[in-house]
Amino acid sequence: MNATRVIGSAWRSLARSKLRSFFMMLGVIVGVAALTALASVGEATRQETMRQFKRMLGTFDTLTVRPGAGSTRGMPSLGSVEPSLKFPDGPAIAAGVPGVKRVALVQQAFDLDVSYRDATTVPLVLGVSPNWADIRGEVVASGAHLSEEDDGSLARVTVIGADVARDLFHGENPLGKVIRIADVPFQVKGVMASRGAGPGGASLDNMLVIPVSTAAKRLFNRDYLTTLVVQLVDANASDRVAEDVRALLRERHRIIPPAQDDFTVGSPRATLAQITRVGSTLSKVVTGVAVIATLIGGAVIMSLMLIGVSERRREIGVRRAVGATRADVMQQFLVEAILISAFGGAVGILIGAGGATVGALLQKLPPAYMWSMIGGAVALSVAVGVIFGLYPAWKAANVDPIEALRS
Amino acid sequence: MNMIEASHLSRTYQRGDGTPVTALRDVSFVIAAGEFVVIRGASGSGKSSLLNILGCLDTPGSGSYRLAGEDVSALPDDARSHVRSKHVGFVFQSFNLLPRATAVENVELPALYTGASPDRARAQELLERVGLGARADHFATELSGGEQQRVAIARALMNDPPLLLADEPTGNLDSAAGESVMQLLTSLHEGGRTIVLVTHDEHVASFADREIVIRDGVIASDTVRRERRQA
Numbered sequence: 258m259n260a261t262r263v264i265g266s267a268w269r270s271l272a273r274s275k276l277r278s279f280f281m282m283l284g285v286i287v288g289v290a291a292l293t294a295l296a297s298v299g300e301a302t303r304q305e306t307m308r309q310f311k312r313m314l315g316t317f318d319t320l321t322v323r324p325g326a327g328s329t330r331g332m333p334s335l336g337s338v339e340p341s342l343k344f345p346d347g348p349a350i351a352a353g354v355p356g357v358k359r360v361a362l363v364q365q366a367f368d369l370d371v372s373y374r375d376a377t378t379v380p381l382v383l384g385v386s387p388n389w390a391d392i393r394g395e396v397v398a399s400g401a402h403l404s405e406e407d408d409g410s411l412a413r414v415t416v417i418g419a420d421v422a423r424d425l426f427h428g429e430n431p432l433g434k435v436i437r438i439a440d441v442p443f444q445v446k447g448v449m450a451s452r453g454a455g456p457g458g459a460s461l462d463n464m465l466v467i468p469v470s471t472a473a474k475r476l477f478n479r480d481y482l483t484t485l486v487v488q489l490v491d492a493n494a495s496d497r498v499a500e501d502v503r504a505l506l507r508e509r510h511r512i513i514p515p516a517q518d519d520f521t522v523g524s525p526r527a528t529l530a531q532i533t534r535v536g537s538t539l540s541k542v543v544t545g546v547a548v549i550a551t552l553i554g555g556a557v558i559m560s561l562m563l564i565g566v567s568e569r570r571r572e573i574g575v576r577r578a579v580g581a582t583r584a585d586v587m588q589q590f591l592v593e594a595i596l597i598s599a600f601g602g603a604v605g606i607l608i609g610a611g612g613a614t615v616g617a618l619l620q621k622l623p624p625a626y627m628w629s630m631i632g633g634a635v636a637l638s639v640a641v642g643v644i645f646g647l648y649p650a651w652k653a654a655n656v657d658p659i660e661a662l663r664s
Numbered sequence: 665m666n667m668i669e670a671s672h673l674s675r676t677y678q679r680g681d682g683t684p685v686t687a688l689r690d691v692s693f694v695i696a697a698g699e700f701v702v703i704r705g706a707s708g709s710g711k712s713s714l715l716n717i718l719g720c721l722d723t724p725g726s727g728s729y730r731l732a733g734e735d736v737s738a739l740p741d742d743a744r745s746h747v748r749s750k751h752v753g754f755v756f757q758s759f760n761l762l763p764r765a766t767a768v769e770n771v772e773l774p775a776l777y778t779g780a781s782p783d784r785a786r787a788q789e790l791l792e793r794v795g796l797g798a799r800a801d802h803f804a805t806e807l808s809g810g811e812q813q814r815v816a817i818a819r820a821l822m823n824d825p826p827l828l829l830a831d832e833p834t835g836n837l838d839s840a841a842g843e844s845v846m847q848l849l850t851s852l853h854e855g856g857r858t859i860v861l862v863t864h865d866e867h868v869a870s871f872a873d874r875e876i877v878i879r880d881g882v883i884a885s886d887t888v889r890r891e892r893r894q895a
């Protein structure tokens with residue numbers, strides 16, 4: 258029998274008992290729809306996490322150096338970090354490690370009161386070198402970025418984030434106004450364009466920047482840094498550059514292994530990869546549940562097919578009497594099972610993708626579809642048809658035609 | 665040429681409790697191509713058992729059986745399917761049409777298993793030949809018993825087999841419908857086909873040229889009822 262006839266006759270046979278066919282499909286529809294929807298919602302969420310990190314970091318093509326051994330949890334603040342990372346370490350890395358484009362210096366604190374007249378807020382306060390804004394691709398909504406002159410002259414100027422502008426100025430134009438950071442007066446030189454939400458949906462605009470030299474000498478009175486942002490020439494070389502940075506800093510800090518490093522070099526890209534891997538652990542659980550649902554669908558197909566085989570014994574007998582071999586009968590039932598589950602899979606994908614789209618739009622995310630998962634769902638539904646169709650088909654093939662035809 | 669050469673056929677079944685039942689015992693006969701033979705005997709005498717072997721649905725426990733010159737007594741299952749497909753058309757007492765298929769689809773069924781391309785036109789032509797051309801698209805369940813049996817005969821003819829086997833084909837029909845089925849079989853016999861028919865009915869038996877009577881699995885008599893008509 259040729260393929261189109263086999264499929265055509267299986268299709269007719271299914272079409273003539275629609276209700277039964279529908280019930281056979283139901284489990285696979287539910288399983289595959291869940292698989293598709295969950296995977297796609299997961300993918301939309303993962304992509305959103307990526308975007309949030311990208312907004313927070315500005316760029317992935319950097320390494321970060323922080324004081325202290327081991328990865329620092331949470332945000333480092335000047336008051337709490339080890340004083341091991343010094344200002345000259347920055348230029349030394351920029352000059353001494355090939356593949357490094359620029360290095361930005363950062364001192365940060367997030368426990369300082371910032372006020373203007375009666376209004377007070379506690380934003381993240383960053384002392385940054387003049388190249389910081391450019392490395393991160395920051396944009397000012399009004400005014401100007403911090404300049405080399407500001408840093409050289411220890412100018413008390415600041416560029417404030419959109420939230421700070423809103424909280425302190427309530428619509429008033431902040432440019433030229435003087436605000437107090439821990440009671441030290443700073444003139445507002447610029448307002449940054451809003452960066453939106455970072456990881457976890459927190460605002461990235463509740464911050465302000467001042468020249469790092471000013472910060473060190475006129476605000477914090479500290480000569481060490483909380484972060485060095487090392488911009489790479491080639492993002493793919495980040496492992497090698499990180500190794501070279503470590504070697505250089507060990508030399509500068511006179512650390513001889515096995516003594517522990519007093520700094521940590523991190524790669525935002527690696528961190529992100531780890532975070533999305535954690536995400537995928539969750540999606541594995543979800544996938545497992547949907548796979549189980551699909552397998553239950555397969556078991557339903559099997560039991561209904563077994564009933565079908567016993568109800569259709571006479572049909573099988575007739576087919577055998579007019580010349581069908583065991584293989585022909587086996588093939589017929591197997592094709593029916595595969596058609597059922599593949600069709601159920603197709604319906605499931607449509608429902609799942611539709612659900613994922615609605616879900617993403619409700620979360621105000623651009624919908625994303627995890628095509629690998631959808632491909633997997635298709636393969637799974639066909640496999641379910643084969644696996645769960647095999648036994649009923651084998652049963653059908655072994656129906657004794659003489660027995661089946663006896664009236 | 666001999667269509668059927670059965671020599672020393674025996675068939676023993678195992679009952680559910682393991683005791684053997686011998687349905688056929690040392691049965692030998694020859695049926696020439698073109699004969700119309702009726703097999704008669706009491707219920708349980710072994711008629712259906714014999715017909716199943718003749719139709720290659722079953723194999724004899726011992727003895728040999730040649731169908732159209734080929735020894736088919738020990739063929740594997742697949743090969744017997746192919747022999748049935750090519751040489752044998754079955755007609756059953758209970759018609760055995762596929763209920764979820766139309767008349768013309770039922771007639772076409774045997775062609776599905778020949779590897780040839782589908783031949784809807786031939787199926788339609790056969791339906792016309794049994795007088796049911798207008799019922800081609802009716803489902804089996806929408807036809808009367810007599811009509812169903814005529815569709816079943818058209819189905820048996822689909823692959824143009826030389827041998828037709830019918831087990832009580834009129835057993836479920838009233839006398840008018842039975843008569844038209846017998847007329848149809850007679851005309852097929854006149855067209856040159858070999859027909860072996862199992863029946864209890866004396867009137868049905870009267871259509872045949874020859875009568876084999878079976879009693880308790882052995883041939884009790886084998887008589888010519890009338891001289892063979894020349895086709």
Ligand SMILES: Nc1ncnc2c1ncn2[C@@H]1O[C@H](COP(=O)(O)OP(=O)(O)OP(=O)(O)O)[C@@H](O)[C@H]1O
Pocket residue numbers: 677678679685686687705706707708709710711712713714
């Ligand atoms: N599958 C089987 N298992 C066990 N015994 C069987 C089986 N098939 C037939 N028999 C037995 O073999 C004997 C012959 O049966 P068979 O069906 O050939 O008779 P028959 O002449 O066709 O009878 P009827 O006129 O009632 O159809 C009977 O005793 C029957 O009980």
Ligand SMILES: [Mg+2]
Pocket residue numbers: 711712713831
């Ligand atoms: Mg019988």
